[in-house]
Amino acid sequence: MSVASSHTPGRVDRVARLPGSISGVAVAEAGAAVLIGLLLLLAFGLSPLNGDVVWALVWGRQITEGMLPTYATELASTPHPLATLLGAVFALLGRDGAYAAMGAFGYLSYGFVLVGTFRLGRIAFSWPVGLLGAAVMATSLSLLSFASIGYLDVTAAALALWAAGLECQRPRRGVLVLALLAVAGLQRPEMWLLSGVYWIYLVPGLTARARVGTAALAVSAPVLWALGDLIVTGDPLFSFDFTHEAIIAVTGHTGAQERSLGPFFNSLRSILRLPGLLAGLLGLVLALLSRRRPAYVTVALAVASGLAIELQALAGLVILDRFMFVPGAALAVLLGFACLGWLSDPRRLPRLVWAAGGLLVLAVYSASAVGHLRFEADTPSRLDQPELARGQLRALVRQPGARAILDHCGPILASPVLAPYLVYYLDAPRGRVVARIGPGARSYVRARTAAATTFSGAKVFKPSLPGFREVAGNGSWAVLAGSCAKPPGTTG
DSSP: SSOOOOOOOSSSGGGGSSSSEEEEEEEEHHHHHHHHHHHHHHHHOOOOOHHHHHHHHHHHHHHHHTOOOOOTTTOOOOHHHHHHHHHHHHHGOOOHHHHHHHHHHHHHHHHHHHHHHHHHHHHHHHHHHHEEEEEEEHOOHHHHHHHHTTTHHHHHHHHHHHHHHHHHTTTTHHHHHHHHHHHTTTTTHHHHHHHHHHHHHHHSSSOOHHHHHHHHHHHHHHHHHHHHHHHHHHTTTHHHHHHHHHHHHHOOOOOOTTTTTTHHHHHHHHHHHHHHHHHHHHHHHHHHTTHHHHHHHHHHHHHHHHHHHHHHHHOOOOGGGGGGGHHHHHHHHHHHHHHHGGGOOOOOHHHHHHHHHHHHHHHHHHHHHHHHHHTTTTTHHHHHHHHHHHHHHHHHSSHHHHHHHHHHHHSOOTTTTTHHHHHHHTTOOOEESSSSSSSSSSSSEOOOOOHHHHTTTOOOOOOOOOTTTTEEEOOOOOOOEOOSSSOTOOOO
């Protein structure tokens, strides 16, 4: 006997529904996502964007100025088309406006992930399940941290979750679902597999003409990514090769990531914590036993997105926490089903047993969340000092004396984290900022405080190099230069 019967109308069915039309509810949910993003922005303010995101702003500005993006710069990160395109759009707001818009977009994406998780749980199971799933994601410090520094992996996760919700709402939705996954696929390659699997699922009900059109949409993301790389660098596989070489440079390993299931589950644990991960896997089993088609969509989302990430690891790439938000959110919904799915189950005895077990699981999970909630409450103060360091870096390069030295005494030595900020604020051309001191490097920017050191990604304060002296600075940063610097007395 299955744990839950197929969805039947009646008294219990009302638990799974919200009042109002579907379109009205969708608009209200989208509005709630925007509101969440705005409230977080007001509460936390802008935090320093991650260097990968700043590179996207650099490349976006280059596009608006009629240039090809400088993807092959020494310290650059892997280019992602969606981030670069957003950088180009936001560049219309000016340098500071683009930076602020990208930071605000991260919080907005966070809101859409939370509401997308709720929406998926509501449509697939019931609104209490969706609410608990959203609450689980809201207590994930990993999700909030990556959203606050502008990572568009959060945006891609939001698009995938809303696509899954649309499919749950109306089977074989088709073009709209594929379109959302295609946009997400311009940021995260694992979305390509989701698009392919969904297209295969659609094929039996499509005409020959529709199959061709939807197939083109399903493969559009990897094709556009490769085409962009080809135009900019001459190599359609530049992004993959660049990432693979960077991993080898850092780890010294080639080939597939060893024991990739370890990093895979560790990343899920960082999002859900161990009790949440175990409860999500239990919910996955219960969802399969429920014999509900919408439940299968949620399970498929968790399994297919997880498999795609694992395949990337086997191809020699790494598994990072920010890649795991889609399977993490799907498992959060399934956690909600494990704890509260009994609310929509009509049978008495299994329902009572399920209720007792589900509430026990919920109690264990809630106890594990207390420490994380306390840590998250301190997020604004943890972001204040790095943001001060970034603000003073921007002020430094605007000092006439410091700007003159940095313009004249190049290349400039900087950490990989600091480099995109210098390139962004100085409009530095390729090769102007370097990672290693050498015969050509004639200046460098050094952190003066612990917060600036943390912000720059340096493990220790960089000491003065022979022949270099401080020629400009402020509270957080110092500019040091060699023989190219002007005599003392020219500090800005």
